[in-house]
Amino acid sequence: MADSFYVPLGDGRWQATPHTTGPWDPGAQHGGPPSALLGRAVQRCAPREEMIITRFTCEILRAIPVDEITIAARVARPGRSVELLEASASADGREVARATAWRVRRTESASVKPRFPAPPDLPAPPESGGAWTAGPGGGGAGYFWALDWRAAGGDFTGPGPATVWARMRYPLVPDEEPGPLERVLIIADSGNGVSWELDVNRWHFINPELTVHLHREAAGEWICLDAQTAISAGGTGLATSVLSDLDGPVGVGAQSLFVAPRDG
Numbered sequence: 001m002a003d004s005f006y007v008p009l010g011d012g013r014w015q016a017t018p019h020t021t022g023p024w025d026p027g028a029q030h031g032g033p034p035s036a037l038l039g040r041a042v043q044r045c046a047p048r049e050e051m052i053i054t055r056f057t058c059e060i061l062r063a064i065p066v067d068e069i070t071i072a073a074r075v076a077r078p079g080r081s082v083e084l085l086e087a088s089a090s091a092d093g094r095e096v097a098r099a100t101a102w103r104v105r106r107t108e109s110a111s112v113k114p115r116f117p118a119p120p121d122l123p124a125p126p127e128s129g130g131a132w133t134a135g136p137g138g139g140g141a142g143y144f145w146a147l148d149w150r151a152a153g154g155d156f157t158g159p160g161p162a163t164v165w166a167r168m169r170y171p172l173v174p175d176e177e178p179g180p181l182e183r184v185l186i187i188a189d190s191g192n193g194v195s196w197e198l199d200v201n202r203w204h205f206i207n208p209e210l211t212v213h214l215h216r217e218a219a220g221e222w223i224c225l226d227a228q229t230a231i232s233a234g235g236t237g238l239a240t241s242v243l244s245d246l247d248g249p250v251g252v253g254a255q256s257l258f259v260a261p262r263d264g
Contacts, residue, residue, distance in 0.1 A: 004174045005033045005146065005186075009068060016066045019170055021142030023193065024206060028063040030143035032189040034089055035210055036172050036182040037071060038099040042085040043181055045073040051083065051103040053181055057211045058189075064089065064096045081105040114215070116252075119224040119244035120152040122165050146170055147187070152224065159197045161228035166190070167221040180217040184243055187223045188212050188253040192239035195227035202262055205229070205237055207255035212243070214251035222246055225253075235259045 002017035009015055014037065022030030035058040043053065069091045077084035082104050089097040147166045154162025166187045172178050178186075189210045198205055224244040231237040237257030243250050 002170075004171050006037060006173050008173060011070075012072055013068055013070050014173075015068050016064075018066065018142060019146035021066050023142075023144070023200060024204065025063060026142075027066055029066055030189065031058065031060055031064075031207060031210055032143060032186040033172070034058070034060075034064050034069070034097050035099070035189055036178070036186040037069075038073075038087045038089060038097065039101070039181045039185045040172060040179065041071045041073040041087040042099065042101045042103075043179060045085050045087070046075050046078075048083075048103075050106050052106055052217060053101050053103045053214060055102045055211070055213050056181070056185065057100050057209060058185075059098045059209050060096075060207070061098060062094070062096050065091050067091060069096065076100070114249040116242050116244075116249040117226075118248055119165075119226065119242075119246075120163060122222060122246065123150040123152055125150075144193075153226075154195070160195065161226075162194045163224065163226045164190075164194055165222050165224050167223065178221075180219070181214075183221060183223055184214070184218050184250065185210075185212060187225055188241060188243060189255070191225060191227040191241035191253055192229055192237075192255050192257055194225055194241075195229040195239060197229045197231050197237075198259070204260045204262055205231070205257045207239065207257050210253065210255050212251060212253045214243075216250055218243075218245040218250045219247055220245055229257070231257070231259055 005019045006014040020029040020033040069089050073087035076086045085101045087099045150165040152163040227241040229239045239255040241253040
């Protein structure tokens with residue numbers, strides 16, 4: 001079994017490992033790992049220590065294969081205090097995902113406490129009976145088993161809002177400690193899976209995009225996802241999440257949803 005989500009092949013090429021596999025198709029990646037890999041790329045694009053990513057959007061253009069992908073990034077709009085970055089992922093010569101990110105210069109501004117509720121305490125580990133080790137929607141392999149999940153609120157045998165803590169069991173890439181943005185992005189894309197409202201065996205509720213707004217960098221390896229999903233007639237939905245670390249909220253995430261019955 002691979003010990004990372006991706007293995008480098010050189011020249012911006014990465015081999016996706018089974019840890020990236022999502023719930024909709026055994027040959028397609030979950031949106032979390034490629035979002036994190038694109039986040040890593042924008043962080044390393046013309047890096048500036050005085051800047052912080054405040055908004056990240058990943059557009060999933062088509063199914064991202066559990067195979068070789070190529071990542072490229074550039075500064076789309078340079079600036080002294082505000083910059084726009086872009087990154088793309090391609091497979092077999094076709095673009096499969098595209099990301100944009102705003103980064104702003106750190107200043108000496110005052111701090112205002114977030115109005116979001118504080119996250120629940122991190123539950124006890126499995127041996128104390130307080131953990132949730134199967135992934136959202138069941139699972140058994142791939143992405144959901146590559147993270148350590150702890151249920152903190154909600155009923156995972158039924159629909160509705162839910163709160164979980166999670167951390168990566170493996171690094172994103174070999175021999176590299178994941179950064180704060182990567183830790184958030186790899187979990188933020190699970191908002192719709194954590195707060196499911198429809199049976200995953202009968203329905204698709206696929207997100208073609210993920211948008212995360214951050215007001216500070218996350219600290220530590222544990223990220224809390226406090227998620228809920230709204231679904232309306234006509235095949236549309238919206239999953240929203242409050243994202244926190246052990247010190248409190250760090251930002252919010254949102255996923256627009258395509259909702260449709262599964263064939264058969």
